[in-house]
Amino acid sequence: MRHLDIVDLRADYGSHTVLERINLEVGKGEIVSLIGPSGSGKSTLLRVILGLLPPIAGEVRIGGQTIDYRNKRDVKAIRSRVAVVFQQYNLFQNMDVLRNVTIAPVKVKGRPRAEVEEEAKLLLTRVGLGDKLKSYPDQLSGGQQQRVAIARALALKPEILLLDEVTSALDPELVNEVLDTIRDLATEGMTMLIVSHEMAFVREVSSKVVFMAAGHVVETGPPKQIFDNPQMARTQDFVGKILRH
Amino acid sequence: MDITLQFGQITPHLPYLLGGAWLSLQIAFLAFCGGMMLGLLGATALSFGPRWLRALVGAYVGFFMNTPQLVQIYFIFFALPDAGLLMEPYEAVLLGMTLNAGAYLTEIQRAGFTSIHRTELEAAQTIGFSLMQSVRYVILPHIMKVLFPPLSNHYILMTLGTSMAAIFGVEELTGRALNLNSQTFRSIEVFSITAGLYIVITFIATTLLALVGRGFFRARMRIL
Numbered sequence: 001m002r003h004l005d006i007v008d009l010r011a012d013y014g015s016h017t018v019l020e021r022i023n024l025e026v027g028k029g030e031i032v033s034l035i036g037p038s039g040s041g042k043s044t045l046l047r048v049i050l051g052l053l054p055p056i057a058g059e060v061r062i063g064g065q066t067i068d069y070r071n072k073r074d075v076k077a078i079r080s081r082v083a084v085v086f087q088q089y090n091l092f093q094n095m096d097v098l099r100n101v102t103i104a105p106v107k108v109k110g111r112p113r114a115e116v117e118e119e120a121k122l123l124l125t126r127v128g129l130g131d132k133l134k135s136y137p138d139q140l141s142g143g144q145q146q147r148v149a150i151a152r153a154l155a156l157k158p159e160i161l162l163l164d165e166v167t168s169a170l171d172p173e174l175v176n177e178v179l180d181t182i183r184d185l186a187t188e189g190m191t192m193l194i195v196s197h198e199m200a201f202v203r204e205v206s207s208k209v210v211f212m213a214a215g216h217v218v219e220t221g222p223p224k225q226i227f228d229n230p231q232m233a234r235t236q237d238f239v240g241k242i243l244r245h
Numbered sequence: 246m247d248i249t250l251q252f253g254q255i256t257p258h259l260p261y262l263l264g265g266a267w268l269s270l271q272i273a274f275l276a277f278c279g280g281m282m283l284g285l286l287g288a289t290a291l292s293f294g295p296r297w298l299r300a301l302v303g304a305y306v307g308f309f310m311n312t313p314q315l316v317q318i319y320f321i322f323f324a325l326p327d328a329g330l331l332m333e334p335y336e337a338v339l340l341g342m343t344l345n346a347g348a349y350l351t352e353i354q355r356a357g358f359t360s361i362h363r364t365e366l367e368a369a370q371t372i373g374f375s376l377m378q379s380v381r382y383v384i385l386p387h388i389m390k391v392l393f394p395p396l397s398n399h400y401i402l403m404t405l406g407t408s409m410a411a412i413f414g415v416e417e418l419t420g421r422a423l424n425l426n427s428q429t430f431r432s433i434e435v436f437s438i439t440a441g442l443y444i445v446i447t448f449i450a451t452t453l454l455a456l457v458g459r460g461f462f463r464a465r466m467r468i469l
Contacts, residue, residue: 050371079373090368094386094463103382104372136463156372 002064003028003161003191004049004082009058011048016129018044022058026208029189033202033224036153040049042195042238043087045212046162049193050084051095061099062160080109083158089145091137097148098133103123107155116155123151127181143174147181148150154185161185163194166173199242211235247431255434258425265421266442272417273404276339280346280403281396289353292358302351309348315409317341322413334413342403349399357392387460393464397454401447408443418442 004188006183011019021042026032034042046160047053049060054069061067062081066217068074069213076244091100101120105111113183124130127147153161179201186205187190189211196202202209202223209226211219212233220233290302309317316342322332332340343373361384371377408419416424422439426432 052367052370073357079371086368086369088364090364091382092365092368093362093381102295104374107378107382108373130272152372222440 001028001031003062004193005059005061005064006045006049007059007061009045009048009060010056011044011053011055012056017056018215019048019055019131022217024210024220026191026193029191030207031186031192031194031205032208032210033194033196033206033223034058034210034212035196035199035238036218037203037215040058041211042212044193044215045098046084046088046164046193049078049082049162053080071073079158081158082160082162083153083156084164085149085153086150086160086168086215087168089142089149089169091145091148091152093137094138095136097129097140099150100137100148104123104152105155120151120155124148126184127151128177141174143177144171144175146170148176150178150185153197160191160193163192163196165195165197167196199227211238250433250434251431252438254429254431255425255438257430259438261425262418262421262439262442265418266414268403268415269407269410269417269419272335272339272407272410272415274312276342276346276407277337279401280350280433283343283347283353283393283412284350284352286311286450287347288354290356291351297437302402304347306351309345310352312405314341314345317345317411318409318413319437324383334410334415338410338413338415342406342409346399346403350396354394355401356389357388358397360391384462389462390464393458393462394466397451397458397466400454404447404450405446406442435446 002025004024006022006024009019009022010017022041022045024032024045034045036042044053048055051067051069059066060069060078062078067078073116092103092212095103098117098120101124102113102116105116105119106113120132121130124133127150129144129147129151130146132140134146137148140148146169150166166182167178170178179198182192182194182201182206194202194206206223208220209223210217211226211230211232213234219230219232225231226235227239231240269347276364287302287306290298294302304323318338321341321344322334322337325332325337364377365383365387369383374382407417410417411420411423414420418439422435426435429435452468458466459468
């Protein structure tokens, strides 16, 4: 069953077209990775899905339902069904870990605080931060902050999780703790759309890899195809460069 | 030369001096509040306003930050009456200090605006916060944490700056000290007690502000 469906999507920054005729399907429980050179539009695609950048043309459908990005209620609805984790974590610096995770369910969804806190504690324990509830973001390492950000995203009980280069800002020795957390989510059947430069990881977890360049989808296929037997010259060139070292 | 300190002559006048200190605190508080409002308007204009408004606010801030406060108050007190605006010394001092504070607090608050993390706001948006919720839960707490220490410092400076009012005959702490000095001629005693009162006032204010800043806004402030 299709969970996230993107059809002929186009987006512009001012007069500059950054995404053109993007088509993408993500099935329920599927993990799809977006790879490609910087500036190819991977992160922009996530921003469009979230309504941070309204599309010029095309459609985004979630569970078969088309999102109208000019409609505030639709945008709000999509943000409760789709959660995102950013490269720079973007935690609220003025709140402790527990409040970072609980504030959206409590203030946006209006759920009882006690109940949300219990869930948040479980989530934080699951990402290995059960002992950091009262810490502030600036007291944590990058890897810890990123795991809080993942817990914050999960606290909204999203159907789909978008991960935007979540390990790019981390020191190498902290990358694995975050990747492990994502692996756990993968085994639980969470639908995910991942932008990543961790090629070994992408190959391991993805059911489908999408190679993008210059605002276009160049090639889509299983990891084996994209990494071992790419069909398009542009893909061969990119894969050749990143796998050589 | 022999100096015999005679604090005994001054201590009966302590309530008189304390009354002056109370007026000093009032002037500082009122001017600070007025300055905060001017500063909020000024910082908003500088950050989001059209070019002509930014130029206007820039000129205001430039003028008041680059001239002595005393000259500014003189101007208000002696020059404005020619324009038909006659003011009591207390009013002139209050207006001058407010306008001066407005300029400094414009700059301080503008720095707070520019320190807002756009990415934090985006995160707030993507978890479904409305604009008002973003302001309340993300922007304001952040601004308070960043701005509370410099605002506190300026408030302390303003408290001490109220002594300028004495020149215009306002009977705040320094003004009353001058009166007492000309009655008793015990200068050392009068001014050491006056200095002591200023120290007590600023010490209490600094400590209270630091406690509030640390307790409510997680601001990095030292407690003496």
